[in-house]
Amino acid sequence: MNSLCLFLLSCHVSSAVKHSLKYFITASSGISDFPEFVGAAVVDGVLVGYCDSSIRRAEPKLEWMKELIKKDPQHLEWYTQKCSGNQQVFRANINSLKKRLNQTGGVHIFQRMNGCEWDDETDTITGFNQYGYDGEDFIALDLQTLTWIAPKPQAVVTKLQWDTEKPRLEHNKNYYINRCPDWLKKYVKYGRSFLQRTVLPSVSLLQRTPSSLVSCHATGFYPERAMMFWRRDEEEIHEGVEHGEILPNHDGSFQMSVELNVSSIKPDDWRRYDCVFQLSDVKEDIITKLDKTAIRTNWVSPSVFPVGPVVGGVGGVLLLLAVFGFFIWRRNSNEFQLANTGEQ
């Protein structure tokens, strides 16, 4: 791709990237009205497949994945079988963990993130397979040594047991060297025009109540590689600024926000502040001036709707959990920088 770029002056610079195929499984117990098993397949940060214990089958998301499935129905069948098989395994895992940790009730969540990354320039493949329990890293596979790593004492028993399961370890290794990258390359080929597009977001200023932080919110952008920050007099500032995570939208685009505490900013100084959104590989920034008249709010006096925000908040969290259960544990999972393989 790059040698071609040398000859084409108008070539887009975003051609060489790391692609990823990640599977997220979230098994839970003790949450009513929520599927005890949720599986998601994510390519380059975009949800392309989904299954859960209520729908009982795998479903492709996005047009290009549906197109691929139409040509290869067995591909979907494989996912549906994995989905129901893993459901049994994860239920057994969560039950035995609860037992071992003397947890009789309450909400518990057992998660797995596995998959592979492929650098389309160097053709390097890295695999990963790691588990989390109740929001913290639990156990991860080291693909170099084919042994499990237990960062917490609670996981040592599991590590010792899983280390003895040699056929499973070999199966894992084979999966990360062969099947995972093959499928990732197939997906990237099918989704090329979707995965290589760039879309700028719409950006707005939001404030929940007059004393809340002002949130600069960008939604609808693609790809996931983006930055957002607040400036004063065109210099980036950090004080009173809180960065949110990049979150997926249901249509394969992303959203993020960065909040600014405006309580100590004098009204006359507001015009010195602005919020900048930058999409990787796109030169143009979106700059939004801090301006009282531009702030949108859905704030209602608490005397009118005392429970409104609370109910809304819980609903929002559960919905997010339902569709993107994998993000709960995302922040922690980054702490593992292992070049390892895993299992399907």
Ligand SMILES: *[C@@H]1O[C@H](CO)[C@@H](O)[C@H](O)[C@H]1NC(C)=O
């Ligand atoms: C669970 O309870 C048993 C018996 O009360 C105790 O021996 C054991 O140490 C407990 N385990 C944990 C992880 O707390």
Ligand SMILES: *[C@@H]1O[C@H](CO)[C@@H](O)[C@H](O)[C@H]1NC(C)=O
């Ligand atoms: C904003 O900053 C002020 C002063 O530092 C602090 O008292 C206030 O709690 C902050 N507001 C929010 C919403 O964090």
